[in-house]
Amino acid sequence: MTDPLTPTKRKDPLIATHAGHVSPALRSRAATAMAARAGEGRFVLQVCDDCSRATYPQRDRCPFCWGTLNWQDQPNGAVIEAETTIRSSVDLFFKDHLPWRIGSVRLDAGPMATVHLHGDVGRGDHVRMELKLDRAGNPALLAMPEKETPHMADDPQLRVFTADPKFRRILVTDGRTATGQALAEALLKAGADTVFLGNADPLMRYPGQDRIESMEGIEPVRLSLTDTRSIEALAGQLGGRVDIVVNTVAFARQGGVGFGGNLNNLQAGLDLEVTGLMRLAQGFAPALSARSDDGDRSAAAFVDIVSVHGLTGKAGYAGSSATAAARLSLVASLRGEMAQTGIRVMSVLTGPVDDCWHQNVPPPKTTPAQIAGAVVTALQQGQETVCADEVAKDVLSRWQDDPTLTIREENK
Template identity: 45%
Template sequence: MTEPLVRPKRKNPLQRTRRPLSPQGIRSRTAHGLTAAAAEGRFALQVCEDCKTVIYPPRDCCPSCLSARLPFRDVSRGGALLAETTVHTSPEPYFRERMPWRVGTVKLDAGPVMVAHLHGDTREGDRVRLELKLDKSGSAVAIALPEQDTPNMADDPHLREMTCDPKFRRVLITDGRTPVGQAMAKAFADAGAAIVFVGVADAWKPFPGLDALRKIAPVEIVPLDVTDTESVTEQAEQNGARIDIVVNTAEHVRSGGIVDRHGLTVVREQIDVRYLGLVRLAQAFGPILRARGADGVNSAAAFVNLLSVHALMNWPAYGSYSAAEAACLSAAHCMRAELRPGGVKVMNVFFGPLETEWFQTVPPPKVAPAALARGVVRGLQQGVEDVFVGDIAEDIRARLAVNPKALEREMATS
């Protein structure tokens, strides 16, 4: 039985903040196939194209037929925990300060044997299910979970090291004026967040949904304008040290392309809200998040980017919008590298057209703000890095994987 987490008390301001450490994240290039799967919450191992042998640890040559065709494929997660050990000493500082640490040998139904981290509710001899997770180093590791869910299982300390569960964490939603921002506040409150700071620019301007927002218990409305460097900096100074997850909900959706647009006004605004807004947030909150990556139960955990799936492939009908989103995606890759030393994840959540006013003319399927918010919370609970929400997002991702050039042509007429 997992001991349920206790809501952490207010931090003693005189206490030293523990510096974040990471397990060793170095992997062979091939082993990062596991990282790719873990980033999306899949359980994929190499499967030999020639003889179908499932292979682990990752190899460049099949140990049963010497084939070099060894793509990663989703395989069955089930297995049996044959033997376990509790490690009491380690030369690695990350594990040293988290001892004792259980690991075990799991014989997978799919064939190979995996040495894996063990969830506290697993027992030697039990059936287990394996998941690939990104550990604090950002590289993939396997953890064996009990075959059936157990009470409070997400609170297991080993597992929580690998997820960004909002429970008892404090969240900043950067823009509460939008339906997405409001849905996000509700979803985080439902997920057990301790405080949900909701940023609102120009608070004197009323907006629909404000009353409902105020009624959500952990919500605290704070002044924040992502287009104003001073406002962002002030908010970080005010509350930065007690914000564990930042969700950037600032949006700027306008239709129209690049050639057939007169002037730069809209494009400049898009860049200011989306790209420069992200840079302002990253500069103000990033260093504090990174420093607080190991700060107890409510350590800093994640920076969430909501990105149009058209960041991955431009949609000319919303061409300049797509381009601004692409700039944010590129910035997110940079932020990942910069926040990783703190064990802070940058989660990119890709969505198709939303069920909101700015996509009024776009035919369905569209993503309801509440569905997007649920996708964000679920992604954080799983500890993944890339999430695709809705049919359009999944569709674009699948088409991109098959033939990016075909997708580019197809987007011109959609």
Template identity: 40%
Template sequence: MSETIKRPKRKNPILKTRAPTLPPDRRSRIALGLVRGAAMGKLELQCCAACGAVQYPPREACVRCLSAELEWTVMSGRGELVSETTLHHSQELFFRERMPWRLGLVRLAEGVSLVVHLDARCGPAPSPVIVEAVLDRAGQAALVAKPDDGNTALADEPKLRNFTSDPRFRKVLVTDAKSPVGQAVVKAVLEAGADLVWAGHCEPWKNPPGWPAIAQLPKVTLVPLDVTDTKSVNELAAELGFKVDIVINTSEHHRTFGIFGRAGVETARAEMETNCFGLLRLAQAFGPVMQSRGADGETSAVAWVNLLSIYALSNFPQHATYSASMAAALSVAQALRAEMRVAGIRVVNIFPGPIDDEWNQLLLPPKLAPSAVARAIVGALEGSVEDVYPGDIAQDWLARFRDNPKALERELGR
């Protein structure tokens, strides 16, 4: 953590809370191709399958040979800043509220010119830069150029911090802080500079390893929260919902077996109750008030993280009903993303492969350590992504899914 971002002053309670504004979000459909990579933090531009030409802005045909076979391909990001400006005037409220704003014109090593948001740490043109794809507060892909010296976190630059959900100085609700992942997340967001963590817990009779230590951390406040109980969720939201800047929903209910392994729907219902309806309850209770705080100064409400599962993409029949509940949760999360977007609040979905916990005991390694999941969550907040697939299994399944979802279906069904 760097000290470049100063602790913001306390909010003046007399001043009106600003309403959120968004950067322009209109894009042609072909330009939305950029968001596919940006959602995962990758800079992908169109590359012609026929002649190899790289092009930008996105087009409907190859600018060199007119082929329609254009593939979104990962770029090096290396380029040269060839010109720059600092805007002191903008036609849109979002930027007017953040003036002055530095922009660059970059010639990428692949030979295309890009208009980019320019990091204040970049030297004057001409200078080498690294271009990254990020997500802006409207959820659209945007290009950012940073200095070509490796160690330059977005969140350490005051303007580019707008593209992140930096937990520094923010207040975080972890919905289930008692689970191994929940405990790791509490520790990780505090290490990342969060001011305060509300550690949700239910089933007070349970006292798993590590929990007493978490409960005693200085910036941690234990709060009762049962996401299967609407009253419990609503009561907590009424008490502190207007102060929550980041929700990290770690609540999950996970049982094994396929469809024939259990009689009845009780287990499936319990999984849905936590994984899907729990998210829905949280969203209804905390979402609207977070929306109203989307522009509440340097420590506005900024992000909502859902711990889903790679099984949400394609059902893993050995964990059939759990997979189904996670697919349902993913669908709810997509709707939540659309509704939170108007306030500039990012909904981040984490799709881990099997986590090394009691319900994945019989799965073969590699399995994710809870601390690795927590790191992925904090990394997503400090960076500018909305879909995270941490670990080798998740990456493998994602690659298979993108390559041929029908093949993955059969592979998982073996």
């Protein structure tokens, strides 16, 4: 049975921070393709077009008939055939996390696989397989208990594959919005130790301020993503304490490109959402990376909440879609940089948010509670891409099937 995680004691400032290491980079396009699907929370295997047999590990051709392989979602059950515990390793990452349990399982889909084992499973157990990403962004199979067990989320090996907010300190960049406040509450309910709640203008009050700032675990901080000095000052103050950064800023305004557009709104949106994202990353990414493997409460993730219409554009909200597209591009680049240091970079995609700037958009719309739930899910599952609502899921699914068609459909 997994031992419960206990709050980490205050670190001795005279003790050097433990250097973080990651596993070797991916070496094949097939492994990278599996990682992309793992980042979406899918359990997939390669299946041969000719003999219809599933195979693992990743290959370029079917090992049975040399046929073409394609990725397909598969049943995620398995039986553990054998297990062992690694107690010595020359790999820098595993050397720091020993002992480490692995085993051989017979997947319900057919193949045998060598997998990582949760602490509450053993030989002969029927388990639930999850396709996870390790700290370097590599795909890995993890055998989980079929049913919830006491303190299951506290398993040390599982926490390596996630960014669970339990006992962690989290910066939410904009607490003035309903989304930021809902997220702060959800993170505290998920076990976060402290939520630093950003406020770009402390002299101006905002709806819900007294309630949210009076909650235990909430610590208001001054933070404006349009002010480089504000970010540098906060990073200098909190860089060694923040474990997760969640960017909730948004600047949604109606307007087209040739008709009804406002260049001032576009420039303000680009400065806040795009340049602001770069300021935020430059302020906090180095400090997060330096603490990526610093014990039970190490730095873990950088999360950006962004409109799914950054993939397609959206007639009537051209400026907002353009800034979302730029943010998705920046986050993709940041993900590649941070994979070398062990910090997860996540995108939470939303449809139109149920706020005052989308009053003329018909339902369904995304609620702040849905966005908050999606962020917590992404952190607990270690996923790179999560959709907060059905609109985002629908747009993303259609875009993956046929990008050109979806762009036309969203801009009719």
